[in-house]
Structure formats: structure tokens, C-alpha cells
Amino acid sequence: MLQITQSDFETALRRCAREVEAELDAILTAIPQSGEIERPEKLLAAMRHGVLNGGKRLRPFLVLESSALFGAKRGAALRVAAALECIHCYSLVHDDLPAMDDDDLRRGQPTVHKAFDEATAILAGDSLLTLAFDIIADPATELPEDARLKLILALSRAAGIGGMAGGQALDLAAEQDAPDEAGIIRLQAMKTGALIRFGCEAGAIAGKASNADRERMAEFGSAIGLAFQLADDLLDLTSDAQTMGKATGKDQQAGKATLASLHGSDWARAQLRGLVKQAEDLLAPYGEAGNLLRAAARFVAERSS
Template sequence: MNDHELFRSALASRAALIEAHLDRTLSTRPANGEFARPERLVAAMRHAVLNGGKRLRPFLVMEVSALLGGRDEAAIGPAAALECIHCYSLVHDDLPAMDDDALRRGQPTVHIAFDEATAILAGDALLTLAFDLAVSGDPEGDDGRCRNLVALLARAAGFGGMAGGQMLDLVHERMAADGETITAIHAMKTGALIRAACEAGAIVAGDRERARMHRFGEIVGLAFQLADDLLDVTADSETMGKATGKDAAAGKKTLVAMHGVDWARERLDAYVREAEELLAPFGDRAAVLRGAARFIADRSS
């Protein structure tokens, strides 16, 4: 199989593991010491998490860990944690006060399927669940690894990462923004969690090659957001499973709007080349991650 085929196979396999783990976790049955879990809240959380999705972030955690010699049993908790944080961000981003979207992954968004208050609480609960998942389920885990994972997730999701990037995105929606500012927003809003996924895999594997995987995650995170902005211009809503053309309609500044479609495609190719250079020392063992970098740049949804 070529890199793309290897990636597709690995993504499907990892996604199945993650979804089974999240399905078991998102239950109305309380864990030890918990009060009862409200059925409506659990249903909203399940709608947000188990309603499709590529599972790219948890895939990156598990695949980077495997490349560096980590155990799947140790990686699956942090992988599920990244997916919970990602899904929480989508629930809140879709709210009327934010992006005001009615469609996500081809289905009604959580505030449409339930209501706004339930959507807010579902997002809150998914974010806090992530930290439980990140540090539990691995009997061989040590305190240092747990501390590193919690710090990594908190910083990636917080005011210096994803939440801060979302704030800057809102502030600059109708303001003049240069390419450097837009790139910084991308690195925080979208890139922070993808970068954290790659770093988390390195932490799980004993803190091996963390700086290299930090940069790899940084590159593919920037590529992911640039590809997303490109798809907003070139794809249709049915293919994407969400509304498209919203950036232009809202007067939102993007690198695609600033530099054009051809520039964006050339930049994506450059990101992929750098990602492949970072993986070169691992040879054929990194074929799946090479395929992932190309998929992120070339994806159609």
C-alpha cells in the first residue's frame, strides 16, 4: 500500500478504537463517587461526540505514540481527551453568540437538536471530562507523565491556545488583519489542539522527540486551517457537512481571501514538504504520518 492507503487504513482502525472508548465513557451510569448523570446532558454530549467526525486528533496521539514506541493502552486516554476538547469547541463555536451554525457533520448542531443551555453545559462537561480521560485508564502511567499531559491540554485549550485564538478571530472578523495576525490566529484556534495531539503522543512514549513532534503538529495544524479556509471557498455544503461560503459572506479575513486559491495550494504543498522532512529520520515507519500530512492538505471535507 502507498502512504495514502496506509493512512486511510490506520485512521479507520484508530477511529474505531476511539469511538468504542468514548461510547463506553459517555454513559448515564455514574463512575465511583459521582452523582447521577442527567440523561439529557449525556444525550447532548453523545450527539456532539458520536455523530461522525474523522477522529484526526486522537489518531495523531496514538500514531505518534506508536511511532516512538509508546503503548496503545497508554495513548487511548489522552487521545479520547483530545477528541472531547475538540468536540466541546465545536459545540460552543456553533452557538448563536459565536458562529451561529445549524449544521455540523451533516446533522443538526447541539443547540438545534437540544437547546442553547444544554449545548453550553454539554461543552463544559466534555472539556472537564477530557482531563479525567487524560490521566486515567493506564495502570503503568506515572505522575510526571500525567502532569505533563494535563499542562499540555490546559495550555492548548486555554487563553493562550484555542480559546484565545477564537477570541482573536472574533475581534478581527471585520478589522484589517495582516497575514502574520491571521497565521497566529490559525496557530491558536485550530493548530493548538493538533500540535498538542502530536506532543501528547510523544509524552506517552516517554517524552521522546517532543520538540520534533511539536513542530510536526504545528505544521499540520496550520495546513489544516488553511485547507479549511480553502474548502470554504471551493467546496459545497453537502460535501462538507456544514455551511460553506460563510467567511466571505461575513467579510472575514482569511489567507485565501488575501492571497488567492493558487497561493493557498502552493503553501499547502510547502507545509507537506516540511512535515515530510521532519519525519524523514523515521523512514518507512513514518509512512502513516506522511499520509496524514498529505491528507490534511488535500482533503475534500
């Protein structure tokens, strides 16, 4: 089977990032949309600061590549990818607030509440969250209505109380009452894994794939979601703020246990290799069409920032 080199993958990831940035730039225009009254200048600037600030755009990449696997229209998939990135970026804006992780730096730039103020950061996050569902519901996302409805439901579940937001609540609680290993896995599957899982499942929904394919892609997303968090925890232990573009060592300082801190770096690296193998095996039915997604799994596990 033809292998995708790391260079090929990184080129594809950068291309996706440029496409998504351009789509988000066009969506976050100052011109009010039908049914809107006005887009306040400061709030829009804060939203743009929180979204148009670089980043790998891994989650949108997963949407685009999983959509390509099932023949979904590129333009529609790009809008779904932009919607997912709005959710991800809203979560970062709120996560950086003093009441939560209290971070001053994100992707090497001041966080939104530092560049603007706390109240504006809260409203920017609220607006990005709402905008995500606006994007998918809009007929400009050229998918059948039932597909758009399924995407909205799946993204709601991934982002809400039983997914990312619930995981963030568990993460805050972990500072006071450390979870056991099963609790850590559950927390991470919700806080980090749920949106990554949606990114992989979204392509099957957009491409009107079978339920079996949708479940397979969701399982693939779960595997790389766990790998992403495990790699992140490993980097938190071993990397620095300059490399990461954000503060490191914060979990240790807050007394939060992670799988990497519980079992050590060697165990974490072995687990990552196993998760990559699991992810690659799940893509076996798709042959060479799944090569970029296989490369994404390896990238997630081996990344250095």
C-alpha cells in the same frame, strides 16, 4: 522508503475512528463514576450527540500514531486520544452556538443546540471540556504520573487562553477589526493549530521521548496544523455544504480575511505543498516508522471535505 498509499492511510484512519468511537461510547456511560453523584440523562444525551456523530477523528489519529512512534502503550494512548477528541468536540459545540458562528449543521447532522437547546449545549460543552482532563488524570490511563501531569499541562495550554479558546476570541474580534497577515497566522495557529500540535506532541510525552523528539513532533504538528487551516479556508472558498457537512462561505459573508482569500487559490495550494514537504522532512529521523504520519500530512493538505 516504503510509501503508504492513500487507500492504506484511509483504512488506518477509519480503524482509528472506530476505536476512538468505541472508547468514547464506553466513557460516556450513564453509570456515575467514583466521586460523581448522577449523570443527568438529557445532558449525557447532548454530550453523546456532540461526540458520537462521526467525523474523521484526525486529532486522535495523530495521538495514536505519534504514541506508536515512541512505544507508548496503545490503551493509554487511546484514552489520551479520546480526551483530545472531547476537547475538540466541546469546541465545536460552543462554536456552533448563535453567540459565536451560529451554525445549524455539523457533520451533516443538527448541531447540539438545534437538537436540544442552547443552555444544554453550553453545559454539554462544559462537561466535555472537564471530562477530557478527568480521562487523562484517571489511573485507568496507564501512564506514569509525571507523564499524565505533563499531558494535562500541555493540553491545558493548547485548549486555553493561549491556545484554542484564545484563538476563537481573536477570530470573533476579526469580524470587527481585520487582522494583518501575521495576525491571521497567529489566530489560526491558536484556534486550529494548537490542538493538532498537541496531538502530535502527546505521543512523545506518553512515550517518554527526549525533549528534542518532543520539540520535533510539536514542530511537525504546527506545520500540519497550518496546512489543515489553509486547506479548510480553501475548501470554504471552493466547496459546498453538502460535501463539507457544514455551511461554507461563512468567512466571506462575515468579512473575515483568510490566507486563501488574501492570496488566492493557487498560492494556497503552493503553500500546502511546502508545508507537506516541511512535515515530511521533520519525520526523516524516524524512517519508515513515520510513514502513516507522513500520509496524514498529505491527507490534511489534499482533503476534499
